[in-house]
Amino acid sequence: MFEEAQYFAPVAANEDGSVTVQLAANHPGFADPIYRARRNAIAALAVGHTRGDPIPHAEYTDEEHEVWALVTRELAAKHHKYAVTEFVNAAEELGLPTDHIPQLEEVSDLLTPLTGFRYLPAAGLVPLREFYGVLADGYFHSTQYIRHHSVPFYTPEPDIIHEVIGHGNTLASRRFADLYRLAGRAAQHVETEEALEFVSKIFWFTLEFGVMNENNELKAYGAGILSSYGEIEEFRGMDIRPLDLAAMGATEYDITKYQDVLFAAASLSHLEDVVGSFWATCDDDTIDKLRV
Ligand SMILES: [Fe+2]
Numbered sequence: 001m002f003e004e005a006q007y008f009a010p011v012a013a014n015e016d017g018s019v020t021v022q023l024a025a026n027h028p029g030f031a032d033p034i035y036r037a038r039r040n041a042i043a044a045l046a047v048g049h050t051r052g053d054p055i056p057h058a059e060y061t062d063e064e065h066e067v068w069a070l071v072t073r074e075l076a077a078k079h080h081k082y083a084v085t086e087f088v089n090a091a092e093e094l095g096l097p098t099d100h101i102p103q104l105e106e107v108s109d110l111l112t113p114l115t116g117f118r119y120l121p122a123a124g125l126v127p128l129r130e131f132y133g134v135l136a137d138g139y140f141h142s143t144q145y146i147r148h149h150s151v152p153f154y155t156p157e158p159d160i161i162h163e164v165i166g167h168g169n170t171l172a173s174r175r176f177a178d179l180y181r182l183a184g185r186a187a188q189h190v191e192t193e194e195a196l197e198f199v200s201k202i203f204w205f206t207l208e209f210g211v212m213n214e215n216n217e218l219k220a221y222g223a224g225i226l227s228s229y230g231e232i233e234e235f236r237g238m239d240i241r242p243l244d245l246a247a248m249g250a251t252e253y254d255i256t257k258y259q260d261v262l263f264a265a266a267s268l269s270h271l272e273d274v275v276g277s278f279w280a281t282c283d284d285d286t287i288d289k290l291r292v
Contacts, residue, residue: 135184
């Protein structure tokens, strides 16, 4: 999931118990009443969900399943070229369906035996402390809707392709799953909003948009890059900086365009040493010292 409020379509609960997703006028699905009705129905599933209960079944059209199949096929080819080996191997082990959009329960059932993670449905933005906090307990909040079928390679919001092809495949790796859990531990541990924001910035520049060197090539492991048909072709040309906690915490980003500043780890072990150790041990004081 992306973390910024303005990136999600707002979700309003109505007095009659229904839910309305407020798509912006420039959203590809804005003028499609059937898509909008489905978005409302899917958001309502998450609003009514209680953790521990099965995630209600989301309805998709044949056109939407075709979007999943197309994007899955195209991204898988790009992953072999641009993704770190740990991700490619994890994706193979997870074995997501390629011909239909999986239900979140289906993804959870594939993931749990590998790393213990399960999905939780999200209607839209989840507050930072809740989103990150549950990672420590092996839960990942995810939207269920899919992008509009008219533009299969574009989405203005984090959709199920981002959540499952990007994050799900990563969560199938024991080593990456451990990093997600440590981010959750850090979010549960810190008290101030500033410290929580710092933890989330480190997550953004690593598990969302991280890159690393592998056999003298720059590869991606961040879910935001690995789920983006366009961005995955561009990341090597961005401003690549060395992995540095204080620098990541101090760097601003614009979620509405490609990330032009990226931080590269020297290896997965390097990422675990720097970022994993930070999340495992950080508190408000250590973060204060990094925020200078
Ligand atoms: Fe995300």
